[in-house]
Amino acid sequence: MPHSRPYMALVTFKFSNRYCGGFLVREDFVMTAAHCLGRSMTVTLGAHNIKVNECTQQVIPVETPIPHPKYNSTTYANDIMLLKLKHKAKLNCNVRTICLPSKTDKVKPGMVCSVAGWGSLGVNIEGPAKLREVQLEIQRDIECIWRITYYNNAFQICVGDPTKIQTSFHGDSGGPLVCGHKAQGIVSFGDLGGTPPAVYTKIKYFLPWINRTMKRFNLRGPD
Numbered sequence: 001m002p003h004s005r006p007y008m009a010l011v012t013f014k015f016s017n018r019y020c021g022g023f024l025v026r027e028d029f030v031m032t033a034a035h036c037l038g039r040s041m042t043v044t045l046g047a048h049n050i051k052v053n054e055c056t057q058q059v060i061p062v063e064t065p066i067p068h069p070k071y072n073s074t075t076y077a078n079d080i081m082l083l084k085l086k087h088k089a090k091l092n093c094n095v096r097t098i099c100l101p102s103k104t105d106k107v108k109p110g111m112v113c114s115v116a117g118w119g120s121l122g123v124n125i126e127g128p129a130k131l132r133e134v135q136l137e138i139q140r141d142i143e144c145i146w147r148i149t150y151y152n153n154a155f156q157i158c159v160g161d162p163t164k165i166q167t168s169f170h171g172d173s174g175g176p177l178v179c180g181h182k183a184q185g186i187v188s189f190g191d192l193g194g195t196p197p198a199v200y201t202k203i204k205y206f207l208p209w210i211n212r213t214m215k216r217f218n219l220r221g222p223d
Contacts, residue, residue, distance in 0.1 A: 003048055003056060005116050007098035007183075008131060010047050011062075011083070011174060014040030021117040021175030023183055024097045027088040029214055030062075032174030033186050033201065034071035034081040041065055043085060046094040050118055051129035056094040061086045066213055068206070075150035079188040079201045081174075082213055099182045101204045107157055111138040113179035115159075115187065119171030120194075136160045136177075139197045147191070148199060155205040157185045160196025 009022035009030045022032035022043065030043050041062035047054060064084040071078045089095050107113075116133040136159050144151040144158035151158065159177060177185030177200045190198030203210075 003046070003094045005131065005133065005178075006046070006094050006096040007176070008045075008047070008116055010044040010050055010118060011036055012042050012044065013038035014042070019118070019171060020173045021119070021171070021187065022083065023176040024089060024095065025082075025100060025183070025210075026097060026214060027091060028085045028217065030083040030085065031176075031183070031186065031203075031210075032081050032083060033188055034067035034079045035073065035076065035188070036174045037065055037067050037081060041083065043083060045089050046092075047131070049130045058089055058095060060089065068209065075152075076189045076199065077150070077152065078155065078206075080186055080203070080206050080209075082210065084217055098176065098178070100207070100210065101182050101184050103204060103207055105182065105184065105204055107138055107179055107184050107202075107204075109138050109140045111179055112136070113138065113159070113177050113184065115172065115175060115177055117172035117175040117187070119173070119175075136196075138179075143197050144199060147197065151199055155202050156188065157200040157202050158197050159185065159200050160190075160198050162196050164196065165194075 007023045011020040011022045020036035022030040045058045046056040062083045063086040067081040068078040139158040141153040172187045175187045176183035185200030
């Protein structure tokens with residue numbers, strides 16, 4: 001249903017056709033993947049169809065991108081980034097924040113979570129104009145350890161049944177893995193051909209860095 005995921009953000013870059021997903025975690029902060037860092041970033045909130053200018057959309061420039069200081073572009077370790085927006089989003093029924101996990105939350109194999117985005121639906125297939133969502137099952141760590149060179153279960157989650165074709169893909173990077181109304185993971189990387197499982201950044205592991213980083217920027221008054 002349109003706008004049923006009001007926390008979703010589209011992250012775009014000046015002079016580039018590439019884009020990423022993201023999600024609103026505070027009125028002035030969007031969370032995404034560190035590998036989505038680019039020049040002159042802009043966030044669109046309240047979008048459903050990204051090919052038209054919907055009246056619900058709020059387009060906000062990114063004032064300060066803050067990738068994790070220990071992000072590794074080879075292994076995708078610490079693949080998390082906060083985007084400080086130039087001004088606060090105006091919260092309404094189409095634009096809302098999503099809760100982050102608590103340090104005691106557990107994401108276990110067999111749990112079914114959702115991933116949404118505007119990413120490609122397959123190799124050499126353009127991404128959809130309208131937001132799409134898929135339900136994906138959390139896997140045992142061994143499923144990613146067998147298949148993916150740099151998987152580390154300390155700060156990553158293995159997601160997507162290898163016997164099914166459903167997974168996140170190009171353009172979905174940075175979007176949230178939502179389990180029980182909380183963002184538990186961030187779309188990070190996977191098989192180049194789009195075969196599940198894929199690797200998601202485990203948000204819970206980074207809570208101290210997230211809280212410390214956002215505390216540096218106090219919420220301003222009304223814009």
